[in-house]
Amino acid sequence: EPEVTQTPSHQVTQMGQEVILRCVPISNHLYFYWYRQILGQKVEFLVSFYNNEISEKSEIFDDQFSVERPDGSNFTLKIRSTKLEDSAMYFCASGLQRGEAFFGQGTRLTVV
Amino acid sequence: AQSVTQPDIHITVSEGASLELRCNYSYGATPYLFWYVQSPGQGLQLLLKYFSGDTLVQGIKGFEAEFKRSQSSFNLRKPSVHWSDAAEYFCAVGPYNTDKLIFGTGTRLQVFP
Numbered sequence: 001e002p003e004v005t006q007t008p009s010h011q012v013t014q015m016g017q018e019v020i021l022r023c024v025p026i027s028n029h030l031y032f033y034w035y036r037q038i039l040g041q042k043v044e045f046l047v048s049f050y051n052n053e054i055s056e057k058s059e060i061f062d063d064q065f066s067v068e069r070p071d072g073s074n075f076t077l078k079i080r081s082t083k084l085e086d087s088a089m090y091f092c093a094s095g096l097q098r099g100e101a102f103f104g105q106g107t108r109l110t111v112v
Numbered sequence: 113a114q115s116v117t118q119p120d121i122h123i124t125v126s127e128g129a130s131l132e133l134r135c136n137y138s139y140g141a142t143p144y145l146f147w148y149v150q151s152p153g154q155g156l157q158l159l160l161k162y163f164s165g166d167t168l169v170q171g172i173k174g175f176e177a178e179f180k181r182s183q184s185s186f187n188l189r190k191p192s193v194h195w196s197d198a199a200e201y202f203c204a205v206g207p208y209n210t211d212k213l214i215f216g217t218g219t220r221l222q223v224f225p
Contacts, residue, residue: 004155031211042218043156043202048211056211091155099144099163099206101213105155 002026004104006092012110013082021077021107023092032075033093033101034067036060043091049075050098082111114139116205118216125193126224133188133219135203144206145186146213147177151199159201162186173197198223 005024013019025032034046047057047067054067066078075094079086089108093101115138125131137143145162160171167179177188186203200220204213 033211035213043204043213043215045212045214050211058212093156098211099208099213100161101146102158103148103156 004092004094004102006090006104006107008107009105010108010110012112015084015111016081019079019082019109021079021090021092021109023075023077023104024073025075025092025094026096026102027073029094029096029102031055031095031098031100032067032069033095034077035091035093035103036088037091037106038085038088046077046090079109082109084111087111114143114205114207114214116203116214116216118201118203118219120219121217122220122222124222124224127195128192131188131190131193131197131221133201133203133221135186135188135216137184137186137203137205139184139205139207141208142179142181143208145177145179146204146206147171147175147186147188148202148204148215149173149199150202150218156202159188193221193223195223195225197221 007022032049037043047061048055064080068076089106091106093103095101117136147159148156160169162169200218202218203216206213
């Protein structure tokens with residue numbers, strides 16, 4: 001069964017460093033998302049991407065964040081200068097139709 | 113504001129017992145509705161979804177959910193719980209005019225043998 005894959009599963013970075021989280025969505029999907037879950041809190045929407053551009057973003061998704069789909073298969077989330085409060089589980093998701101999301105296993109980001 | 117409420121933070125059932133997890137949403141129109149399950153350290157697995165049509169939706173692993181418009185609810189049910197069902201369950205809504213899903217706070221299910 002096709003699935004969304006994310007790498008790495010765990011990333012530790014120093015405050016102020018840039019990180020790139022990588023995702024390979026399900027191959028025929030058209031909608032791509034990033035969500036995050038801070039430990040013990042709700043899953044929160046960050047950004048959606050469709051037709052090679054951001055279609056929606058949340059207040060969390062400020063100038064420190066960016067997304068890219070560089071080669072038609074990978075979908076990346078970049079955090080330019082990480083803060084302690086960016087520590088969370090980051091989930092990539094994809095869907096064939098709007099509103100549908102199949103999630104990956106997540107990348108646990110720890111900022112120290 | 114759009115919101116999702118899962119009133120039960122933690123539920124404990126015996127293996128073989130029936131299960132119902134509650135979910136209520138607040139939104140003007142009927143949104144898309146989802147249930148996800150998350151095992152410890154794992155991602156979110158889609159159990160089932162409701163977009164339109166039949167209000168009783170069948171999902172994977174023997175789960176079903178019923179959409180009740182009058183109650184703004186989308187409760188998840190399973191007739192007989194297995195020990196492997198122990199996990200956290202999240203209800204989510206996707207308003208039709210937006211891409212994002214809004215998640216509830218989750219219900220942690222514990223299953224006793």
